[in-house]
Amino acid sequence: MVSREERPQQARLGQVAAERISGWLEDAGVRVLGDAEVGAIHDGRTVELADGSHHPADLVLVAAGVQQHAEVAEQCGIACQDGRILTDASMRTDTEGVLAAGDVAAALNAAAGRRLVVEHWGEALRMGEIAGSVAAGQEDSWAQAPGFWSDIGERVLKYAAWGDGYDETRLVEHGDEAFTVWYARDGVVVGVLTHDADDDYERGQALVERGAAFPPEGS
Numbered sequence: 001m002v003s004r005e006e007r008p009q010q011a012r013l014g015q016v017a018a019e020r021i022s023g024w025l026e027d028a029g030v031r032v033l034g035d036a037e038v039g040a041i042h043d044g045r046t047v048e049l050a051d052g053s054h055h056p057a058d059l060v061l062v063a064a065g066v067q068q069h070a071e072v073a074e075q076c077g078i079a080c081q082d083g084r085i086l087t088d089a090s091m092r093t094d095t096e097g098v099l100a101a102g103d104v105a106a107a108l109n110a111a112a113g114r115r116l117v118v119e120h121w122g123e124a125l126r127m128g129e130i131a132g133s134v135a136a137g138q139e140d141s142w143a144q145a146p147g148f149w150s151d152i153g154e155r156v157l158k159y160a161a162w163g164d165g166y167d168e169t170r171l172v173e174h175g176d177e178a179f180t181v182w183y184a185r186d187g188v189v190v191g192v193l194t195h196d197a198d199d200d201y202e203r204g205q206a207l208v209e210r211g212a213a214f215p216p217e218g219s
Contacts, residue, residue, distance in 0.1 A: 001025065001030055001031070001032050001033065002033045002036050002038055002047060002049065002055075003032070003033070003034050003035075003036065004035070004036065004037060005018070005034060005035070006018075006034045006035045007019060007021065007022045007032070007034050008021045008022060008025065008032065008034075009021055012163075013159070013181070013193055014166075014169050014181065014183075016169070016171050016181060017157075017181055017193055020179075020195075021152060021157070022034070024152045024153055024155055025152060025153075027153060028152065028153035033049070033055075036049050036050070036051070037049060037050035038050070039052075041060055041062075042054075044060060045057055045058070045060065047060060065119075066103065068083060068084060068103045068104040069104065070083050070084055070085050070104055073085045073093070073098075073100070073104075076095070076098075077095070078093050078094065078095045078098060078100075079093065079094045079095075081106060082106070084104060084105060084106040084117060085100040085104055085105050085106065086105075086106050086115065087099070087100050087101075087105050087106070087107045087108065087115075088107075088108050088141075089107065089108045089109065089110040089141035089142045089143065090130060090134050090139070090140060090141050090142075091105065091107060091127055091130050091131040091134060091142070092134065099131040099134060099135060100131075101124065101127035101128045101130070101131040102123075102124035102127055102128065103119050103124060105127060107127060107142055108142070109142050109143060109144075109146075109162075110141050110142060110143040111143040111144070111145065111209040111210075111211075112145075112162050114164075116146065116162060116163065116164065117163075118146040118163060120146055120147065120148045122146070122147070122148065123146045126142065126144065127142060130142055143209065144205075144209065145160045145161065145162065145191075145205050145208040145209050146160070146161070146162070146163055147159050147160030147161065147205070155177070155195055155196075156195065156196075157193065157194070157195055158193070158194045158195075158198070158201045159191070159192070159193045159194075160191065160192055160201065160204055160205045160208055161183060161190055161191025161192065161193075161208060162190050162191065162208065163191070165185060165190075166183040166184060166185045166190050166191060167184065167185050167186070168183070168184040168185070168214065169181055169182065169183055169184070170182040170184070170214070170215050170219060172200075172219055174196070174197055176196070177195065177196065178194075178195055178196035178197050179194070179195055179196075179197065180192065180193070180194045180197045180200040180201075180204070180219070181193040181194075182204070182214065182215060182216060182219055184214035184215070187213060187214050188211050188212070188213065188214055189204070189207045189208055189211070189212045189213070189214050189216055190208060191204075191208060192204025192205070192207070192208065200219075203216075204216075
């Protein structure tokens with residue numbers, strides 16, 4: 001695995017979590033090359049890094065993300081910002097009868113009290129459900145804390161957070177590799193990351209959505 005980050009997910013999840021993820025990947029037989037830049041891919045089989053080193057492979061997978069396209073909405077005069085369509089918590093745009101959902105939307109989250117840009121498939125699914133309900137004449141709104149689950153070998157990370165930054169973390173060890181990382185901003189819980197600590201994960205989602213004080217009771 002070649003990554004621009006020193007360790008996988010370090011910017012999003014912090015140093016402690018990134019170190020564990022890196023160790024888990026190595027346990028699974030993955031060699032992690034961090035703080036590295038891909039210079040070229042030769043014949044679809046050899047990756048050349050910016051430092052000139054070459055790494056042969058049977059298969060090269062480029063995980064570079066996707067680019068949303070809001071040009072049609074912009075041309076129609078629908079409110080957009082930074083290439084994303086602005087919506088309320090019910091996925092309505094500022095144009096009557098037009099809804100937007102998924103990666104292209106900067107949607108208001110009712111619990112967060114601000115618009116969020118989220119690129120997890122679970123949130124795209126939820127936004128689509130909301131848009132479908134609203135289009136069918138029902139009322140629904142987005143108020144859940146976004147998140148994802150990630151399988152790494154036999155381990156599972158579970159994460160829920162607003163995703164737009166934190167200024168403090170708190171690690172809680174539960175034994176047998178189980179742990180919880182709490183994230184806060186301005187003294188308020190804004191995220192939770194767990195491994196083999198489902199009670200904290202479920203409780204953490206509710207604390208994030210409620211804007212509970214940090215550190216959370218019992219952490």
